[in-house]
Amino acid sequence: MISGKTRLACLCVAALAMAGARADAANLLSNGSFESPDVTLLFLNPGSTTITGWTVAAQAGSAPGTQVSPVDNAAFGALGVVASHGSQFVDLTGNVGRGGGVVSNAFATGSGASYRASFDVGAFFVGGQGSYGNVTVDLFVNNSFVQSFTNIMSLQSAGSDWQRFSWDFAGTGSPMTIGLFSSLSTASSNLGVGLDNVSVDLLSSAVPEPATWALMVGGLGLAGGMMRRRKMSAVLA
Numbered sequence: 001m002i003s004g005k006t007r008l009a010c011l012c013v014a015a016l017a018m019a020g021a022r023a024d025a026a027n028l029l030s031n032g033s034f035e036s037p038d039v040t041l042l043f044l045n046p047g048s049t050t051i052t053g054w055t056v057a058a059q060a061g062s063a064p065g066t067q068v069s070p071v072d073n074a075a076f077g078a079l080g081v082v083a084s085h086g087s088q089f090v091d092l093t094g095n096v097g098r099g100g101g102v103v104s105n106a107f108a109t110g111s112g113a114s115y116r117a118s119f120d121v122g123a124f125f126v127g128g129q130g131s132y133g134n135v136t137v138d139l140f141v142n143n144s145f146v147q148s149f150t151n152i153m154s155l156q157s158a159g160s161d162w163q164r165f166s167w168d169f170a171g172t173g174s175p176m177t178i179g180l181f182s183s184l185s186t187a188s189s190n191l192g193v194g195l196d197n198v199s200v201d202l203l204s205s206a207v208p209e210p211a212t213w214a215l216m217v218g219g220l221g222l223a224g225g226m227m228r229r230r231k232m233s234a235v236l237a
Contacts, residue, residue: 028107032198033086041075054102062099079127080158084120085197092182092193101181109171112206118166121151122194127158132192136183
C-alpha cells in the first residue's frame with residue numbers, strides 16, 4: 001500500500017514534470033469573434049479601430065481602397081453566408097480586393113513562453129452566385145509574415161465552409177501582436193475571405209510560478225529524505 005507521504009512526493013514530482021507544460025485556456029485577445037460593435041454590414045479602411053480590440057490594415061502592395069467588412073449573419077444568412085462562431089465575422093476582402101486585414105491589440109507575453117494562435121478561415125458558396133473559390137489568409141506575428149493558410153472550397157451548394165488553423169510561437173517577454181490578412185496571391189479569392197474565432201492561448205510558461213516551485217522543491221526534498229531512510233534501513237538490516 002502506498003503511504004500518504006509517498007503519494008504526496010509522487011504528486012510533487014509530477015508537478016515538476018508538468019510545470020513546463022502548464023496551460024492557460026484564457027484567450028489573450030479581445031473580441032476574437034468580432035462581435036463588437038454590433039453591425040449588419042460595415043466597410044472599414046486601413047487605420048480604423050472600429051472593431052473592438054483590432055486595427056484595420058493592408059498588406060504592402062494592396063490596391064488603393066482596400067477595406068475589410070464586419071458582417072452579421074443577418075446580412076447574407078439567407079444566401080448561406082454565416083459566421084463560424086457567434087453572429088459576426090470579418091470579410092477580409094471588404095467589397096472586393098486582396099490584402100486587407102486586421103491586427104490585434106498588443107498582448108503581454110513571457111520570455112520563452114509558448115503560445116498558440118488559432119483562427120477560422122471561411123470560404124463561401126453564395127446562394128444564386130455560386131462558389132467564390134479557395135481562400136488564403138496570411139498570418140503575421142509582430143508585423144512579420146510567418147505563413148499562409150489556405151481553405152480549399154469543399155461545398156457544392158450554398159453555405160459557409162470554415163476551417164480552423166493554428167500556429168505556435170515563442171513569447172518575447174514584451175507585448176506582441178498578430179495580424180491576419182487576405183492573401184495577395186491570385187490563387188485566393190478576391191471576394192469573401194472570412195475570418196472568425198481568433199484566439200491566442202498560452203501553451204506553457206518558461207518559468208513555474210513561485211507557489212509551484214515551493215511545492216516541487218518540498219516534494220523533491222520529501223522524496224529524497226524517503227530514499228535516504230530506505231538506504232539506511234537496508235544497511236542496518
